[in-house]
Amino acid sequence: MIDSRHTPVLITYALFAALFLLGSLQYEGLGSLRVFLNLFTDNAFLAVTAIGMTFVILSGGIDLSVGSVIAFTGVLTAVLIQAGWPLVTVFPLVLAIGCIFGGGMGLLIHYYKLQPFIVTLAGMFLMRGLAVVVSERSVPIEHEVYDTFNTAGLSLPGGALISSQALLLLIVLLAALVLAHYRRFGTYVYAIGGSPESARLMAVPLARTTIGIYALSSFLAALAGIMFSFYTSSGYALAAVGIELDAIAAVVIGGTLLTGGSGYVIGTLGGVLLMGLVQTYIAFNGSLNSWWTKIVVGILVLVFVCFQRLNTFGEGVGKQKAGTRTAA
Amino acid sequence: MTYLRAIFSSLQRHRMLWPLLALAMIWAVIVVLNPAFFCFTVKDGRVLGGLVDILNRGAPIALIAIGMSLVIATGGIDLSVGAVMAIAGAVAANIISGGALPVWMIIAAGLGTGLFAGLVNGTLVAGLGVQPIVATLILLVAGRGVAQLINDGQIITFQNESFAFLGVGNILGLPTPVWLVAFLLAGLLTLTRKTALGLFIESVGANASASHYVGIPVKSVKLAVYAISGLCAALAGLVATADIQGADANNVGLWIELDAILAVVIGGASLMGGRYSLALAVISALIIQSLNTAIVLSGIPPKFNLVIKAVVIIAVLLLQSSIAQAQLASLRARLTA
Numbered sequence: 001m002i003d004s005r006h007t008p009v010l011i012t013y014a015l016f017a018a019l020f021l022l023g024s025l026q027y028e029g030l031g032s033l034r035v036f037l038n039l040f041t042d043n044a045f046l047a048v049t050a051i052g053m054t055f056v057i058l059s060g061g062i063d064l065s066v067g068s069v070i071a072f073t074g075v076l077t078a079v080l081i082q083a084g085w086p087l088v089t090v091f092p093l094v095l096a097i098g099c100i101f102g103g104g105m106g107l108l109i110h111y112y113k114l115q116p117f118i119v120t121l122a123g124m125f126l127m128r129g130l131a132v133v134v135s136e137r138s139v140p141i142e143h144e145v146y147d148t149f150n151t152a153g154l155s156l157p158g159g160a161l162i163s164s165q166a167l168l169l170l171i172v173l174l175a176a177l178v179l180a181h182y183r184r185f186g187t188y189v190y191a192i193g194g195s196p197e198s199a200r201l202m203a204v205p206l207a208r209t210t211i212g213i214y215a216l217s218s219f220l221a222a223l224a225g226i227m228f229s230f231y232t233s234s235g236y237a238l239a240a241v242g243i244e245l246d247a248i249a250a251v252v253i254g255g256t257l258l259t260g261g262s263g264y265v266i267g268t269l270g271g272v273l274l275m276g277l278v279q280t281y282i283a284f285n286g287s288l289n290s291w292w293t294k295i296v297v298g299i300l301v302l303v304f305v306c307f308q309r310l311n312t313f314g315e316g317v318g319k320q321k322a323g324t325r326t327a328a
Numbered sequence: 329m330t331y332l333r334a335i336f337s338s339l340q341r342h343r344m345l346w347p348l349l350a351l352a353m354i355w356a357v358i359v360v361l362n363p364a365f366f367c368f369t370v371k372d373g374r375v376l377g378g379l380v381d382i383l384n385r386g387a388p389i390a391l392i393a394i395g396m397s398l399v400i401a402t403g404g405i406d407l408s409v410g411a412v413m414a415i416a417g418a419v420a421a422n423i424i425s426g427g428a429l430p431v432w433m434i435i436a437a438g439l440g441t442g443l444f445a446g447l448v449n450g451t452l453v454a455g456l457g458v459q460p461i462v463a464t465l466i467l468l469v470a471g472r473g474v475a476q477l478i479n480d481g482q483i484i485t486f487q488n489e490s491f492a493f494l495g496v497g498n499i500l501g502l503p504t505p506v507w508l509v510a511f512l513l514a515g516l517l518t519l520t521r522k523t524a525l526g527l528f529i530e531s532v533g534a535n536a537s538a539s540h541y542v543g544i545p546v547k548s549v550k551l552a553v554y555a556i557s558g559l560c561a562a563l564a565g566l567v568a569t570a571d572i573q574g575a576d577a578n579n580v581g582l583w584i585e586l587d588a589i590l591a592v593v594i595g596g597a598s599l600m601g602g603r604y605s606l607a608l609a610v611i612s613a614l615i616i617q618s619l620n621t622a623i624v625l626s627g628i629p630p631k632f633n634l635v636i637k638a639v640v641i642i643a644v645l646l647l648q649s650s651i652a653q654a655q656l657a658s659l660r661a662r663l664t665a
Contacts, residue, residue: 062461108642108645108646111651112645112646112649112651112652113649113651114645114649115599115600117405117461117599118589118593118599118641118645119642119645121586121589121641122638122641122642122645123638124586125586125634125635125637125638125641126634126635126638126639126642128634129631129632129633129634129635129636129637129638130635132631132634133631133632133635136631245465245468245469248462248465249465249469252462258459258461258462259459289476289477289481291472291473291476291477291481292473292477293473294469294470294472294473294476295470295473295474295477297469297470298466298467298469298470298471298473299470301462301465301466301469302452302466302470305452305456305458305462305463305466306456306458309456309457309458
């Protein structure tokens with residue numbers, strides 16, 4: 001018997017498999033290992049961002065600042081590398097900035113009881129603004145490590161290649177899975193998302209966990225920023241606009257409840273892959289315009305949100321009680 | 329001294345004080361930077377001057393902030409306003425380029441689109457119980473795609489004197505958008521203060537369950553505020569489209585939802601719902617526009633715009649937070665002791 005909590009995740013992967021099959025039958029070349037692996041490469045930075053977002057949403061919060069953090073990290077990395085800083089200093093520095101920034105947001109959210117939505121909205125302005133202050137123009141990155149990283153990868157028989165981007169994503173995914181399901185931190189995140197009040201009564205360290213969640217999200221966004229700078233070999237202050245919405249959409253499509261407390265990191269990967277496949281499918285089709293991607297993603301989110309509501313009405317999957325439902 | 333303090337604290341309790349003070353401070357800075365800024369001249373029957381410029385440019389934010397106030401008052405949020413602007417603009421532009429219809433039909437079609445979008449949001453929130461952030465996020469993501477679809481990926485430009493009047497015309501010397509803000513504000517103030525709707529909205533925002541039990545139609549109230557917000561967004565979209573005489577699905581109203589939310593928050597509304605002021609939302613829209621103008625006049629490169637806005641939001645949020653207020657009070661007590 002399938003656990004009802006797993007149904008949304010299974011549906012996401014089933015949809016992915018169905019669309020992949022449909023695409024392979026319709027278009028020559030879509031149904032190849034290469035196209036499949038490219039989904040990982042092209043969406044690696046989005047997936048890493050969305051994994052961080054999963055923890056935030058599981059805790060019942062939201063992080064709107066991730067797109068700006070990606071842009072800021074990218075620009076700062078590019079500028080510092082152009083200024084001749086060694087990579088071993090640049091990368092830890094930008095990752096640390098991400099951590100501190102996210103921790104600061106978590107601090108405001110926990111200690112001042114401010115809504116995550118508005119705090120991270122301010123964070124979004126701040127980081128986008130700082131990115132523009134660092135450099136208004138796109139800064140190219142020329143570094144031999146970037147060239148090696150972009151061509152390196154794990155070769156598979158049949159000419160397919162697991163790129164460095166995809167490998168990095170898989171490492172992050174593995175770490176996130178361990179953190180969510182085999183570490184105390186993960187249990188705390190689920191507990192807070194289920195009910196902050198019960199979590200407090202069960203002696204879950206709310207302050208430490210909340211700050212940790214937002215620090216983790218910004219850290220992963222900063223990592224995604226580095227990955228994005230590898231992907232584009234440049235840093236640009238207006239890059240990755242709207243990525244936060246894609247990340248939230250991926251989390252929702254991946255079956256995580258937006259009210260918090262229920263969902264899986266692995267589902268988010270499915271959401272990212274499904275969104276990437278829609279984009280690939282539309283590119284292969286050729287007659288559909290690129291804005292159809294937005295519309296299809298919107299419809300997917302709509303369907304999954306409605307499905308979530310019906311599911312919680314029927315089974316009472318997490319914490320939904322009659323009172324909170326009317327209030328929501 | 330104690331007398332002064334009493335006056336000060338009674339003023340402090342008045343909600344209009346801080347936003348008006350902030351506006352006055354920004355205007356004072358503007359006057360220092362450019363003493364001639366607030367001079368009025370009348371040319372070709374139009375009143376020209378810095379203040380008119382701020383009012384005119386701030387109009388779209390003000391229109392949206394008015395609708396957003398009501399949504400936020402019920403404890404919700406409407407992220408889709410920018411996308412709705414784009415859709416309404418696209419619908420109007422395509423009707424105009426399609427043939428010679430009377431202007432009221434064009435406007436009605438644009439507003440109808442916004443109303444429909446608002447009803448979709450409202451149905452998701454009130455009918456299905458979806459979280460407002462998520463329900464309106466769907467239209468935010470998909471909406472610009474829909475607008476692109478209507479425009480067939482082009483920027484649709486048009487020549488239509490009577491429709492352009494919405495954006496660039498003027499009545500009694502003042503630009504049409506300023507009048508629209510004034511009429512919308514007056515209309516909604518009447519609707520919310522002369523009927524029970526305003527009370528219902530605050531009640532739903534304060535406690536939806538309790539409101540339900542005392543017999544307030546919670547779902548209808550929520551549906552109504554999202555519908556109104558959709559209408560306001562469509563009106564702002566028509567103004568923006570008429571202003572440039574073209575529908576640009578990618579750029580019209582981009583990020584305006586953030587400015588509108590900022591305006592509502594500066595206006596002292598609680599994002600948790602239950603408290604709002606339409607007049608303050610308009611004043612706050614003017615604060616944001618004046619801030620933009622002041623930054624340009626001060627010679628600070630416009631790239632600092634966003635950083636300054638972010639710092640302002642965080643400061644306002646902290647000032648509103650009761651915990652930060654308590655910390656400040658104890659700090660003051662320690663300093664004076």
